[in-house]
Amino acid sequence: MARIKTLQELFKRYRRPGDIVFATLFLVFSVFLLTQVPGETVWAKRTKWFAQPRFWPTVAIGGMVLFASLHFIGSLCSQRIPGRWREVGFWLKSFEFVAYFLIYVLLVPQIGYLPATLAFTLFLCVRIGEATPLNLGAAVVFSISVVVIFRAFLQVKVPAGHIYEALPDGIRAFALTYL
Amino acid sequence: MELILSSLSMLAHWDVLAALLIGSIGGVIIGAIPGVGAAVAIAILLPATFSFEPIVGLTLLLGVYGSSMYGGAIPAVLINTPGTAVNALTTYDGYPMTKKGQGHRALSLAYSASFFGGMFSILCLIVLSPVLAMIAPHFGSREIFLAALMGIILVVVAHRGQVFAAGMLACFGIFLNTIGLEPAKYTKRFTFDQSWLTSGVDLIVVVLGLFAISQALLLLVDKEHQPGSAKVDGNLFSGLRELFAFKRVATVSSSFGVLMGMIPGVGEFTAQFLSYTYAQKTSKDPDLFGKGSPEGLIASEAANNAVPGAAMIPLLALGIPGEALTAMMLSVFYVHNVIPGPQLFQGKLDFVVALYLALFLLNIIVLIFLLSSTGLLLKIIQIPTRFLGVMIMTLSFVGVFSLRNSVTDCAIAAGFGVFGLVLKRLNLPIVPIILGMVLGGIMEVKLRSAMARVHSPLDFIDRPIAAILFIAIILILVLHVRTVIREHKVRLEREEDTSETSTQQG
Numbered sequence: 001m002a003r004i005k006t007l008q009e010l011f012k013r014y015r016r017p018g019d020i021v022f023a024t025l026f027l028v029f030s031v032f033l034l035t036q037v038p039g040e041t042v043w044a045k046r047t048k049w050f051a052q053p054r055f056w057p058t059v060a061i062g063g064m065v066l067f068a069s070l071h072f073i074g075s076l077c078s079q080r081i082p083g084r085w086r087e088v089g090f091w092l093k094s095f096e097f098v099a100y101f102l103i104y105v106l107l108v109p110q111i112g113y114l115p116a117t118l119a120f121t122l123f124l125c126v127r128i129g130e131a132t133p134l135n136l137g138a139a140v141v142f143s144i145s146v147v148v149i150f151r152a153f154l155q156v157k158v159p160a161g162h163i164y165e166a167l168p169d170g171i172r173a174f175a176l177t178y179l
Numbered sequence: 180m181e182l183i184l185s186s187l188s189m190l191a192h193w194d195v196l197a198a199l200l201i202g203s204i205g206g207v208i209i210g211a212i213p214g215v216g217a218a219v220a221i222a223i224l225l226p227a228t229f230s231f232e233p234i235v236g237l238t239l240l241l242g243v244y245g246s247s248m249y250g251g252a253i254p255a256v257l258i259n260t261p262g263t264a265v266n267a268l269t270t271y272d273g274y275p276m277t278k279k280g281q282g283h284r285a286l287s288l289a290y291s292a293s294f295f296g297g298m299f300s301i302l303c304l305i306v307l308s309p310v311l312a313m314i315a316p317h318f319g320s321r322e323i324f325l326a327a328l329m330g331i332i333l334v335v336v337a338h339r340g341q342v343f344a345a346g347m348l349a350c351f352g353i354f355l356n357t358i359g360l361e362p363a364k365y366t367k368r369f370t371f372d373q374s375w376l377t378s379g380v381d382l383i384v385v386v387l388g389l390f391a392i393s394q395a396l397l398l399l400v401d402k403e404h405q406p407g408s409a410k411v412d413g414n415l416f417s418g419l420r421e422l423f424a425f426k427r428v429a430t431v432s433s434s435f436g437v438l439m440g441m442i443p444g445v446g447e448f449t450a451q452f453l454s455y456t457y458a459q460k461t462s463k464d465p466d467l468f469g470k471g472s473p474e475g476l477i478a479s480e481a482a483n484n485a486v487p488g489a490a491m492i493p494l495l496a497l498g499i500p501g502e503a504l505t506a507m508m509l510s511v512f513y514v515h516n517v518i519p520g521p522q523l524f525q526g527k528l529d530f531v532v533a534l535y536l537a538l539f540l541l542n543i544i545v546l547i548f549l550l551s552s553t554g555l556l557l558k559i560i561q562i563p564t565r566f567l568g569v570m571i572m573t574l575s576f577v578g579v580f581s582l583r584n585s586v587t588d589c590a591i592a593a594g595f596g597v598f599g600l601v602l603k604r605l606n607l608p609i610v611p612i613i614l615g616m617v618l619g620g621i622m623e624v625k626l627r628s629a630m631a632r633v634h635s636p637l638d639f640i641d642r643p644i645a646a647i648l649f650i651a652i653i654l655i656l657v658l659h660v661r662t663v664i665r666e667h668k669v670r671l672e673r674e675e676d677t678s679e680t681s682t683q684q685g
Contacts, residue, residue, distance in 0.1 A: 014340065016605050026347065033354070033369075042366040050630040053366045056623050057357045060615075063350030071343040091601050094396040098593045101392070101572060105580065105589040121569055128399060128565045135566055146573060154227045156581035 015078040018087030023068070023075040030064040037061060100124065112161025113151055114179040117143040152178040186533035189234055195537070198235045202242020203541045204548055209243065210250030211556050214398055214567055216263040217247035218390040221507050223571075223578040225383055233515035234530065238537045240511060244504050245297065245487045245538055246545045252289040252480055253553065254560055257282055257409035262560075265447040265486075268455060268479040275471030282409070287418025288473055289480045290549050292429055295422060296481035297542040299433035300440065300488030304535050307492070312528060315496045315521035317644055320629035323520075325640075325648035326443065326499050327618040327625065332652060333444030334502075334614050336659045345611045348602075352615020355380050356623075363627065375587045382510055382616055384579055384588045386503075388595025389602075389609050391575040396600045398568030409557055416550065425477050428458045432478045436485025441492045443501040444614065447483045454478040488538055495519050495531055499621065503610045506617045 041054040049055055100123070107116040121139040125131050150156045164175040190196070209220045220243050228236030251262030256273030269289060276285035318326070331349055338345035358369045359379025370376040422429060432454035439450035458478035459468045468475045490501045498520040500506035512519050517530070524531060549556075562570075579592045602609055633639050640649045 014606075018601075019605055022601055022605055022607075030347070036369070036371075040367075040369045040371065042364065042368075044364050044366070047364070048630065051363060051627050053361050053364050053368060056619065057354060057368055060350045060354035060357060060619065064347050064354060067343050067347035067350060071347055074343055087604065090400060090604065091597065093400045094597050094600050097396055097399050097572070098597060101576070101593055102586075102590060104576060105586055108576075108580070109584075117573060121573055124399075124569045124572070125566070128403075128569070130403075130563060130566055135563070138566070139569070142570060143573070146577065150227060150577045150581070155230060156227050156577060157584055158577070158581055159584055 015075055015081065016087075017081050017083035018091070019078075020072075020075045020080075021084060021088055023072040027065075027068040027072045030061060030068045033061045034065050097124075100127075108161070109159045110161060111163045112175065112179055113158050114143070114147045115161065115163070117147055147179060182529055182532055183536075185529040186536055189529060189533040190238075190536055190540075192235075194232070194235050195238055198231070198239040199242055199537055199540060200544060202239040203246045203544045206243035206246030207250035207545055207548060208556065208559055210247030210262045210266075211253045211560050212250075212562060212567065213254050213260045213262050213560065214394060214564055215571065216251075216390075217244050218386075218503055218507075219394055219571060220247070221504055222383070222387045222391045223574045225386075225507060225511065226578050226581045228511060229514050233512070233517050234533060234537075236511050236515070237508065237534060240508055241487075241491075241534065241537060242541050244508075245484075245541050248480075248483050248487075249290065249293045249545050249549060250556065252293065253286065253556055254409075256285045256289055256476075257557070265451070265483040266479075268451045268483075269476060271469050272472045272475035272479070275469070276473070276476070277409075279471055281471070284417065284421070284473075285471075285476060286553065287416065288421060288476055289418075290546060291418040291422040292432075292477040292480040293484040294419075294542055294546045295429045296433040296436055296484035297488065298539070299430070299481075300437045300485040301535055301539050301542070303437045304488055304492065304538075305532075308524070308528070308531065308535075311492065311496045312524040314644075315524045317642075318497055318521050319642070320625045321633070321639055322642070322644045322648060323497055323499065324622055324625035324629050325645055325652065326493070326497055327621045329648060329652050329655070330443030330493075330499055330501065330614065331618050331622075332655055333442065334611050335444075336655060337445050337449055338608050338611070341606075341608060344607045348608065349611035349615040352612040352617075353619030353622075354615075355385065355612070356616045356619040380591065381582065381588065382613070383507075383582060384592045385595050385616065386507055386613060387575055387578045388592035389599035389612060390503075391571055391578065392592055392596030393599025393603060393609075395568045395571035395575060396596050397603055398564045398571070400600075401564070403563060403565050421473070422477065425474055428454075428461075428474050428477050429481045431457055432481040433485040436482040437489040439482075440486035440489025440501065443493050443499050443618075446490070446502045447486045450482040450486055451479050454482040488535075491534065491538075495534070496521065496524055500614065500617055503613045506613050509617060 037054065037058055041057050043054050044052060100120070104116060104120040107119070111119075118140065121143045122136060125135050125139050151158055160176040160179075164172060164179070167175055206217065206220070209215050210217065221240050224240060224243065228239055231239070247263050248265055251266035252269050252273065253262060255261040255266040255269040257277055259270050259274040261267045261270055273285045273289060276282065335342060335345045335349055356379075358376060359367070360377055361368055367377065435454045435457070436447075436450045439445045439447070439453070455468075455475060455478045458474045459465050462468065462472070462474050464472065487504075490505050493499045493501050494505045494509060496519075498509070498518065500509050509519065517523065517527075575592070576589070579589050582588060599609055629639070640646045
């Protein structure tokens with residue numbers, strides 16, 4: 001009994017709320033990957049082990065399963081701090097902002113980089129409750145600077161918006177190149 | 180001499196100098212804003228630098244890398260919030276000094292110690308480069324494989340108390356790198372018949388997600404906490420003089436920084452831990468540590484600033500990144516078709532020296548900037564954290580989307596953003612994933628080419644450097660096991676009071 005207790009002590013660590021949820025999910029994910037190794041990789045004929053396409057994925061996933069199991073055991077042995085589901089809730093809340101981000105990504109090729117960026121920063125300012133005139137002004141200045149620095153000055157590859165095609169002749173070329 | 184002249188001529192272009200200036204001053208500002216570290220900034224800037232000349236892009240990123248820790252000391256000292264993670268130790272002694280009304284003394288010492296550390300590491304680099312140029316060609320495939328393996332092992336065991344987590348995340352990184360079409364037999368690996376997985380998972384997409392987007396999400400979802408305001412008066416130059424009184428601590432700490440920077444997988448935290456312990460043990464006033472000791476402050480800042488320069492050594496000489504930021508820089512080299520490794524030291528030594536000189540200039544620019552505009556910086560750092568989240572999110576988009584205008588990349592990056600958020604909340608390390616991706620790729624390629632000439636297992640380590648690396652790996656593992664057993668025994672002895680802060684495990 002004393003021996004088991006000693007072993008348990010060895011795995012003890014500081015554990016944050018939600019730790020075990022992550023440890024479980026990661027272990028399940030690793031085991032899932034391990035079951036997929038035969039189907040998703042190839043064992044080539046007349047090839048030595050070190051040149052096998054399957055070799056490194058197997059090493060990596062083997063390591064994941066091993067360490068994830070140990071991490072999981074560590075989580076089980078350590079003292080729990082309450083607040084597990086509140087923490088998971090915090091993780092899930094981030095998906096709201098991921099959704100806004102992806103909408104922004106889809107909007108850029110449609111309405112153009114500058115309008116989409118303005119819309120994104122202004123909307124987020126309102127959403128996070130920081131819509132003071134100062135912050136909104138700052139968001140406008142920030143958006144314009146980002147577009148000017150990256151698209152006009154550094155010439156990074158961001159497609160021009162479809163909407164720019166509808167602009168009058170004089171501005172259209174300018175908008176297509178710089179905004 | 181000729182070498183230095185030709186390197187200087189590489190730097191003497193307006194675009195290189197502009198990159199140096201923007202990088203160094205930008206780095207200080209970014210470092211000073213709590214919540215944005217050099218990693219976030221470099222991840223965002225990375226794709227933008229692809230269109231530059233290699234020396235321009237690298238100078239810009241080096242500027243951000245080398246100067247962010249200077250800036251990070253400001254909020255650490257004045258408002259007890261480290262600007263970047265590596266300034267956390269600075270708060271221990273910096274903030275108590277501020278509370279005693281010695282804010283300007285603490286800041287000035289922090290700047291001076293940082294400057295000393297930075298310069299010391301560059302001098303070491305310049306002295307060491309001829310030696311490196313001599314040794315580097317002896318690194319063949321098997322030596323590089325062993326060095327990369329050592330890097331992975333070190334990054335795992337260096338995460339004391341989180342070794343299992345670091346191990347599983349490093350393996351996850353190696354796995355991520357294997358996804359897609361592999362180049363030797365042209366078979367698909369883990370693509371699940373999805374066309375978007377065939378080209379693999381891009382390192383930069385992962386980096387942007389794990390570092391930048393996760394930070395933005397964290398700032399957006401968390402409660403608002405605006406950094407407090409602070410003011411500093413007095414002469415900031417005095418620290419340079421005071422540093423002389425502590426030159427022993429500064430030199431030893433910088434040496435630890437250089438050593439730990441050179442070893443892949445170790446980095447700032449170990450260097451700081453060693454220097455701080457040394458400074459405390461040898462101090463005449465050890466009780467003052469943690470309550471406002473100038474020596475503690477110097478140990479922390481000199482050690483962390485000596486690392487970036489030294490971390491360039493394994494990167495340039497062997498093509499092996501020692502931590503996340505140099506791993507990101509490795510991709511810049513590749514994009515510009517400059518392959519770091521032994522050949523770079525033999526064929527393009529002027530390029531290497533030019534990078535060192537850029538680092539040298541950077542430290543001077545940063546010191547001048549800091550001594551003259553700390554007051555201004557204190558205003559900038561008061562950006563509301565959630566607004567900062569909006570800014571990082573917007574910039575992350577440019578970073579990911581400009582790579583290849585792919586919506587899928589953005590979605591993958593966002594996915595890694597959520598993953599990074601979970602890791603950050605659970606206090607689990609992110610760096611092993613990045614190093615796993617980069618070093619895993621190196622190990623796969625190098626093992627394949629090394630084994631072609633190896634017939635028996637002993638052949639693998641029959642060359643001197645390979646043998647030394649192999650012994651080092653065994654030593655690291657043995658020492659780690661020994662430390663774990665010893666810590667475990669100590670903990671069992673005082674079993675009652677080890678509740679939640681106990682340091683774990685093997």
